[in-house]
Structure formats: C-alpha cells, structure tokens
Amino acid sequence: MKEQFIRKDGRQFNSLRNLKMEIGVLNNADGSAYIECGNNKILVGVYGPRELYSKKHSKPDGAVLRCKYNMAPFSVNERKRPGPDRRSTEISKLISEAITPSIFLEKYPRSSIDISIEVLEAEGGTRCLGIVGASLALADAEIPMRDLISACAVGKVDNHIVIDLSEEEDQTGQADMPVAIMPRTGDITFLQMDGNLSVPEFEEALQLAFDGCYFINQMQQETLIKKYGGEEDGEYYL
Amino acid sequence: MVNIISEVSKEKIFDLLNHEKRIDERDFNQYRDVRIRTNYINKAEGSAMVSLGGTTVLAGVKAQIGTPFNNSPNNGIIITNTELLAIASRNFEYGPPNKFAVEISRVVDRTIREAPLVDLEQLCIVEGSKVWKLHIDIYILDFDGNLMDAACLAAVSALMTTRIPSVKIVNDELFVDEDHLSRLPIKNRSVLCTVVKIDDQLLVDPLFVEETLMDASLSIGFREDGTLCAIQKCGLELMSVQEVMMCMNLAFNTSRELFSILDTIKQ
Numbered sequence: 202m203k204e205q206f207i208r209k210d211g212r213q214f215n216s217l218r219n220l221k222m223e224i225g226v227l228n229n230a231d232g233s234a235y236i237e238c239g240n241n242k243i244l245v246g247v248y249g250p251r252e253l254y255s256k257k258h259s260k261p262d263g264a265v266l267r268c269k270y271n272m273a274p275f276s277v278n279e280r281k282r283p284g285p286d287r288r289s290t291e292i293s294k295l296i297s298e299a300i301t302p303s304i305f306l307e308k309y310p311r312s313s314i315d316i317s318i319e320v321l322e323a324e325g326g327t328r329c330l331g332i333v334g335a336s337l338a339l340a341d342a343e344i345p346m347r348d349l350i351s352a353c354a355v356g357k358v359d360n361h362i363v364i365d366l367s368e369e370e371d372q373t374g375q376a377d378m379p380v381a382i383m384p385r386t387g388d389i390t391f392l393q394m395d396g397n398l399s400v401p402e403f404e405e406a407l408q409l410a411f412d413g414c415y416f417i418n419q420m421q422q423e424t425l426i427k428k429y430g431g432e433e434d435g436e437y438y439l
Numbered sequence: 440m441v442n443i444i445s446e447v448s449k450e451k452i453f454d455l456l457n458h459e460k461r462i463d464e465r466d467f468n469q470y471r472d473v474r475i476r477t478n479y480i481n482k483a484e485g486s487a488m489v490s491l492g493g494t495t496v497l498a499g500v501k502a503q504i505g506t507p508f509n510n511s512p513n514n515g516i517i518i519t520n521t522e523l524l525a526i527a528s529r530n531f532e533y534g535p536p537n538k539f540a541v542e543i544s545r546v547v548d549r550t551i552r553e554a555p556l557v558d559l560e561q562l563c564i565v566e567g568s569k570v571w572k573l574h575i576d577i578y579i580l581d582f583d584g585n586l587m588d589a590a591c592l593a594a595v596s597a598l599m600t601t602r603i604p605s606v607k608i609v610n611d612e613l614f615v616d617e618d619h620l621s622r623l624p625i626k627n628r629s630v631l632c633t634v635v636k637i638d639d640q641l642l643v644d645p646l647f648v649e650e651t652l653m654d655a656s657l658s659i660g661f662r663e664d665g666t667l668c669a670i671q672k673c674g675l676e677l678m679s680v681q682e683v684m685m686c687m688n689l690a691f692n693t694s695r696e697l698f699s700i701l702d703t704i705k706q
Contacts (some may be wrong), residue, residue: 319524
C-alpha cells in the first residue's frame with residue numbers, strides 16, 4: 202500500500218529531492234561546501250583550527266567548535282530581518298552539538314574551529330542540509346574526524362511516513378523529525394521532533410531516516426573522493 | 440578588522456609596481472573577469488551572483504508593500520543593506536554591520552538612487568499610503584578586494600532582473616496578482632568604479648592585498664551617459680587634484696566596459 206502513495210510533488214515516500222554537493226567552493230575559507238536540494242541552497246565555510254583570542258572562551262584541553270546558522274534575508278518568502286533570532290540561535294547550538302562528537306577536538310587545545318552555515322535559499326530541511334554541508338566543509342578543511350555526520354528529515358504527511366519533507370509538507374504535515382547520525386557506528390547525534398507520532402510510527406520514521414542518512418553519507422564520500430582522488434571503482438563503506 | 444601582510448609580500452608588491460607590474464600580472468587599468476548569474480534565488484523577486492576574480496557577491500531584492508516616508512508620499516522606497524559574512528574572510532566576524540559594511544551599503548545606495556536607476560514615482564500604488572518597498576540585501580560570500588564595485592554590480596543586476604507582481608485597487612482594497620509580474624521601471628543604469636592609489640601609482644579593481652597597502656581610493660559612480668552620480672574617497676592619505684582627475688579618467692573607461700557587461704544581462 203505504502204509504495205502507491207504519491208506525494209504532492211510526485212515523489213515516493215522514500216525518495217529525496219534532487220541533491221547536489223560540491224566542496225572547495227570558497228577561496229578564502231579553509232574548507233567549504235555548497236549543497237543544493239530542491240530549491241534549498243546552502244553554503245558552508247570553515248575557518249580553523251585557529252587561535253582563540255578570547256581566553257575566557259578557550260579550553261586548555263581542546264578546541265572549541267563554534268557554529269553559526271544564518272538565513273539570508275531573501276531566502277524566504279517574507280523577508281527575514283538580518284541577524285540572529287531565536288530559531289537560528291537554537292539551530293546553531295544543536296548543529297554544533299551534532300557535529301562535535303565527530304571531531305578530534307582534543308588535538309587542538311586553546312584554538313577554535315568556526316563553522317558558518319549560510320542559507321541562501323530555504324525550502325524546508327535546511328538544518329539537516331546544514332549538518333551535511335558542515336561535515337563536508339570540515340573534511341575539506343582537512344580537520345581530523347571520526348566520521349562524516351549525515352542527516353536527513355523524516356515526517357508524517359497524510360498519515361504516511363515520508364523522507365525529506367518539502368516546505369509545503371513541513372507546514373501542512375502532521376510531524377517533522379530531523380535526524381543526524383554517525384554512520385560508522387549508527388549512533389544518533391541530533392534528534393528533534395515536532396508534531397504527533399505514535400511509538401511504532403516513530404520507529405518506522407527512524408528506520409527511514411537511517412536509510413536516508415546512509416544514502417546521503419555515500420554521496421558525501423563520493424563528493425570527497427571526486428575532489429581528493431581515491432580509487433575510481435573502489436568499494437566504499439555503506 | 441586588522442589585515443596583516445608579510446613584509447616580504449609587501450616588498451614584492453611595491454617592487455613590481457615600480458616596474459609597472461601587478462602581483463596578478465594585470466595591467467594597471469585592467470579589470471578582473473566579471474561573471475554575473477541572474478535569477479539565482481527563486482524566492483527573491485530579483486537576484487544576482489557576481490564574481491570579480493576571487494570576490495563573490497550575492498544580491499537579492501525582496502519587494503513588499505509599505506507606507507511611504509512623509510517627505511516623499513508618492514515615491515517608492517529602496518533600502519540597501521550589506522552583510523560581510525564570516526565565511527568571506529578570516530577577518531570578518533559575526534554581528535551587526537560594521538563601518539565597512541555600512542559604507543558599502545550607503546555608497547551603493549547613492550549610486551542607485553542618484554542615477555536614478557529606478558523610477559521611484561512609478562513604484563507608488565496609493566499616494567501617501569501604499570508604495571513598493573524594495574529591500575536590496577548584499578551578501579558578501581568571498582572577499583578578494585573591490586567590494587564596492589562588485590556590490591554595486593550585483594545590486595544593479597538584481598534590480599534589472601527584478602519582477603514585481605501587479606497590483607489593482609478595487610473599492611479601496613488592494614489585490615496583488617502574483618501571476619502577472621512586471622519589470623521594474625528602470626530609468627538610468629549606473630555602475631561604480633574604484634581606483635586605488637598605491638605608492639603614487641593608480642590601479643583599477645584592487646585585490647585584497649592592494650587594498651590593504653593602498654594610500655587612498657576613489658570610488659566613482661557613473662551613469663550611462665558618462666555623467667557622475669556618486670563619489671567616495673576612502674583611505675588615510677592625500678590625493679592631489681591631478682590624481683583625482685586621472686582617477687576619473689581611468690574609472691570612466693572602466694565604466695564603459697562594465698556597461699557592456701550589463702548589456703549582456705537578459706532582462
């Protein structure tokens with residue numbers, strides 16, 4: 202039954218929007234990534250590790266990861282006032298927590314790694330794409346990491362569990378649940394939910410999110426291999 | 440924002456200048472490659488991504504209906520804002536626009552307003568109460584000098600390709616028809632050209648390192664007929680009258696090139 206449910210934009214329950222990833226797009230940043238997904242356009246830049254001048258905020262036993270999620274005024278239908286608001290402050294905190302476990306921060310005492318996620322155009326699912334872009338940009342900056350964090354959103358629309366909600370599905374749907382995982386271990390580093398789900402539905406949604414994350418992780422690895430070489434037809438871990 | 444350049448590179452740049460050469464092998468009056476991509480952001484009424492060598496700027500125009508200012512009840516409103524994003528340079532920091540960002544906004548705003556690029560009277564819907572309000576947001580994505588010219592080029596390209604919905608008034612009620620879009624009333628196009636003075640030499644389109652070492656710079660806004668619409672001098676050093684006139688000449692020639700680039704934009 203589920204396979205026959207066709208979503209408003211013609212997708213199946215388990216298909217993602219058109220996804221494009223690119224790295225090394227900025228000249229000045231130490232690492233950068235650009236993600237397009239449907240009409241979402243996200244640019245991520247990483248600076249660091251570099252000396253953290255504020256002694257108050259620096260840590261003697263490791264680097265401090267500072268993450269800023271920021272939306273362009275023209276990225277949404279109604280112009281957004283520039284500068285931080287409650288939503289972007291919360292998302293910045295959570296993204297930074299989602300990524301921290303993947304980085305060997307202890308290698309860089311008293312320094313900072315700064316990630317800026319700039320949403321140039323938003324169409325639902327920007328926080329997950331921000332996480333995907335941030336881990337790519339960190340890898341592009343050659344910062345040692347345990348894994349590439351992958352993320353995707355799942356939700357409930359018209360009583361069906363679906364992946365990668367569009368803006369319309371996000372607004373009219375019954376639930377929205379962004380998830381980020383460490384693909385190598387399958388541990389969850391980021392989990393949010395808003396809406397209504399039963400426990401079995403939650404389990405189903407989580408399984409779908411894992412499938413999506415593994416798929417996206419594959420794409421992330423291919424993006425890195427495309428730039429930095431590696432075996433053309435080698436076996437990648439999935 | 441403190442920009443540090445090593446003594447070695449400094450010496451190298453001055454050395455080359457003495458031999459009439461630049462660090463990136465351009466001529467003194469040679470502009471970098473300009474690339475313009477319009478209609479980049481679908482959610483904006485108009486947008487343009489402009490790259491000028493290693494400098495990349497994204498401008499987006501959002502149109503809203505608002506109330507006019509008391510001193511110009513039948514004129515539309517244009518508001519320009521610039522954000523120096525932290526991804527653009529290791530010296531840029533998060534926070535409200537600093538003096539450099541505000542200066543860019545204001546000079547670009549003057550170039551557009553004084554041309555005038557857009558016929559503001561045609562943006563009036565109901566005199567004294569309803570006018571179009573255009574927000575131009577200039578996003579600096581990557582920084583390698585000459586933000587002034589790049590920001591202006593992006594703002595002008597974005598405005599040239601902006602489409603606003605048509606508005607009807609029936610029985611004092613406003614109807615916005617999102618399906619029928621029309622172009623902005625473009626009157627006079629304008630561009631900004633920056634010339635910097637380093638070590639008594641005059642160069643167009645400065646790189647970041649050249650801007651850091653410059654004595655002074657002059658940004659000049661030209662209209663299409665070659666008349667001026669804005670001037671801004673920056674920098675701590677002096678400029679003689681003769682130097683200003685030479686800058687004017689250099690900038691005028693550059694402005695012709697920029698207008699021919701703007702001609703290639705499909706409106």
